[in-house]
Amino acid sequence: MGVSVSGIASGIDSDSIISQLLALEQQKIFGIQRKIAIEEMRRTALDDLSGRLDSLRKAATKFNNDDLYGKVNATSSDAGVVEIDPGPSAPVGSYELEVMQIATNHRIAAQGFVDDSSTGITAGDGKFSFKVGSEDEVELDINGSTSLRALANMINDGEHGVQADIVNDGSPLNPYRLVLTAENSGQDGLIVITENDSTLNLETTTVEAAASDEDNSEDYEGVVVSGGNYTGNENTTFVLEVIAEGAADGTAKYRISTDGGLTFDDNGGVGFDVTSGGPIGLGDGVTINFEDNGTLREGDTFTVDAFNPVLATPQDAILRVNGIQIRKSSNRVADVFDGLAFDLKSADPGRTVSLSVTRDPGGVEEAMTAFVGAYNGVIGFLNSQFRFDPQSGGTPPPLSGDSAARQVERELKTFISGRMPGLDGSTLSSIAELGVKSNEKTGVLSFSPMDLATKLKDDPTAVERVLSRFGERTQGNLTFVRRSSKSQPGEYRVEVQQARTRAEVTAGAPAEVLAANETITIEFDRNAQQGDGVAPDIDVELLAGDTPAQQLTRLQDAIGGAGYDVEVFLSAAGHLSFRSTDYGEDFSVDIVSNLAAGAGTSQIGNVNIRDEGTDLIGTIGGHRTDVHDGNRLKGARGFRTEGVEVMIPDDSSGRVGSIRVVDGAGEQLPGIIAGLSGYGGIVRSRSDGVNSRIEHLEDEITKQNRRITATEQRLRRQFTNLESTMGRLNALGDYVTQQLDALSSSGKKK
Secondary structure, eight states, X not given: OXXXXXXXXXXXXXXXXXXXXXXXXXXXXXXXXXXXXXHHHHHHHHHHHHHHHHHHHHHHHGGGOGGGGOOEEEEESOTTTEXXXXXXXXXXXXXXXXXXEOOBEEEEEOOOBSOSSXXXXXXXXXXXXXXXXXXXXXXXXXXXXXXHHHHXXXXXXXXXXXXXXXXXXXXXXXXXXXXXXXXXXXXXXXXXXXXXXXXXXXXXXXXXXXXXXXXXXXSBOOOEEEEEOOOOSSOEEEEEEEEXXXXXXXXXXXXXXXXXXXXXXXXXXXXXXXXXXXXXXXXXXXXXXXXXXXXXXXXXXXXXXXXXXXXXXXXXXXXXXXXXXXXXXXXXXXXXXXXXXXXXXXXXXXXXXXXXXXXXXXXXXXXXXXXXXXXXXXXXXXXXXXXXOGGGOOXXXXXXXOHHHHHHHHHHHHHHHSOOTTOOTTSXXXXXXXXXXXXXXXXXXXXXXXXXXXXXXXXXXXXXXXXXXXXXXXXXXXXXXXXXXXXXXEEEEEEEEEOOBOOEEEOSSOOOOOXXXXXXXEEEESOTTTOOSOOOEEEEEEOTTOOHHHHHHHHHHHHHHHTOOEXXXXXXXXXXXXXXXXXXXXXXXXXXXXXXXXXXXXXOXXXXXXXXXXXXXXXXXXXXXXXXXXXXXXXXXXXXXXXXXXXXXXXXXXXXXXXXXXXXXXXXXXXHHHHHHSTTOHHHXXXXXXXXXXXXXXXHHHHHHHHHHHHHHHHHHHHHHHHHHHXXXXXXXXXXXXXXXXXXXXXXXX
C-alpha cells in the first residue's frame, strides 16, 4: 500500500472510499471460501467413507485365512483296534464302535514246484482262467514253456485285481509255490479259478511226498511214503524224529511235530512205535508208511508237507457303530458318516472302542463379529448422511444427496442378501444364511453366533465355501490343487486331450522257446525330443533253448546293469514287453532283434519297434492350460480359469472330472469395495472431483486477491494524482488571489 494523501488537497476521504470499494471485491472471496468449506466437508465425509470401506475390506479379507476354520481332531480309545480319520467336514460327536471281524483278502496257493522258471506248468497248450469278485473273467494262454514265473508275470501285468507271487517255503523237494492274493478285501475279492489246464492245484489239499533229512544216517535203506487226505485248515509240515533207534518193526521210537518242529509230542517220553505193517497216522488225515529195511538211528528225521490251497478266506468286515451292525468289504469304512472314515486294525468282539471327533473353535465367530461391526460402521455412517428433513431448515449433511454414497449403500446391501458367485441354492450360498440378518429399515446387521455355530457343526465346508476364496473337485478322480485371485467363479469340466503316458513296445506274438541264439538290441532315450541320435543302446544275448521266462530274466538283468529306467515283462498273452518307468515325451524305447519274427524266436523281429511317451494336454472349462510338474494342468493367463490348478492321474484321458470355483465373501466383497473406492471407483472419482474443485476455488481466491491488490493500487494512484492536481490548483488559486489582493491594495494607495 502506498503513502496515504487522503483529503490533503481535496478534502476527500479516499482511504474510506478505497476500503469500501475493496470490501465489495472481498465479498466475492468470502463466497468462494464458503464454497470451499462446503467442498472440504464433502471431502472429509468421502475420506471417512473410504476409511470405513477399507476397514470393511480388511475384515472381509480375513475370511480367506485357512486357519480361521479350525482343525478337526479325532481320538480313539484303542488305535490297535480302530483308527479314526476325520475330513474337514467330519461331524463333531462321540461314537461307540465294536469290531467283530476285520475284512481279509482272499489268498490261495498251489502245491510246490521244483523250480520257478524252467519247468513248465502244463504239457501242452491250454488255458488258465480266473475271475475276481464280480469282475469279468480273465483268460490266459499257457503252453509247455510257461513256467511258474511266467504265469505270475502274465497275471501281474494285466492288472486284474490279483497279485501273483512266487514263494520259496524251504521245502526240500518242491519249494516254489504260486500264491495269488486278491487286491480287494472281502467278498469283492473272491478268487475263482474257472479253467485250469495246468498241473497247479489251487482247489484241493495236497500231501507232499515224504522227505528224508540230508543228515540222516545211511543205516536205514527202506522207502518212506506219505499219504492220506489232509483235513487241516493251515499249511504245515509234519516232522517225525526218531528218539530210540531200531528197526521199523516197533523197535524204533519217534516223536511227532504237527507245526513244523516248533513243538513235539513224545508220548510222555516213551515215544511212538515205528511200524511197517501199515500207515502211521500223523494227524489231520496225513499218514506215513515205513518199509522195514535197515536200522533207524536216533535223530533221523522225516518231513511231510501238507498244503491247504486257501491261505486266507475272503471275509467282510463286521462292526457295530453306536449299536448298529454294519458289514463292509474293506477295513477302511468311509461311507457311514460324511467326512469321517474308520480304519479297522483288529477284531475284538464284545469290546467297545470309544471314538471322539472335536473341532477347534477357530476364529470364524470372531472374524464374523469384526466383519459385522465394520459393515455397520459403513451403513451407520451412510444413514447419518441420508437422514435430513428439509422442513427442519437445518444444513444437510455433506453426502445427503450424493449418488456415489447411494451406490455404495445399494451394492453393500445387494452383497449381503445375494448369493456368492459360483453357488446355487443346493448349499449354503449367502452371508444371510450364516446367522447374519439385515434390518429392513436401516440396513444395519445383527449377528447370531449360535446360528453360525450350528452351521459350522452341520457343514463346516459349506460355511468356508460362502466366506472364503474357495475351489473344489465336484466330480471325477482328479485332485483340486489351488486357485488364484484371477480365477473366475463357476463350474468347469476338466478334459484331457492327450494322456500323460509311458513309452511301451511289445513283441508281435507270444515268445517261444528259442531254436537258436538271438540278439536283442534295446535303445532307451531320455531326450527323445532332442533328436540328436546319441541315445546309447545295449545288445542282449539270448541262448538257444531259453524259455520265455529265461529270456525275460536275461533281458531284465541286462537292462538293470545298463541303468535303464525300463521294465520288462511278459504280457498276459506271453508277449515280451518293454516299458519306460518315466512318463512323458522325453522318453522313448526302441527294440529290434537280429532274427525275423517266427517260430522258435522271441517274436520281436528284425524290424525296429519304437514308441515314445506322451505329455499331458488338457483343458479346464474348454480353455487352454499350461502343464506343471508333468501331471498338473493350470489355467492359462487371460481366461476365466486362470490360476486354477488340478492334478491329473497318469494314463487318464477324456473327461476326467469337474471342479468348482467360488468367490466367497473374502474374495467378492474386497473386489466390490475396490470397484467403489479404488482407482476409477465412484467414491475415488468423487473425491478426486472434490479435490479438483477445491483447487480451482483456491486458484480463484488467489486471482481475486491479485485483482483486489491491483484495484487498490490503481485507486490510490488515481487519488494521489487527484490530490496532486488539486494541490497545484489550490496553489495557483492562492497565487491568483494574492496577486489580485496586491493589485487591489496598490489601487487604493493611489
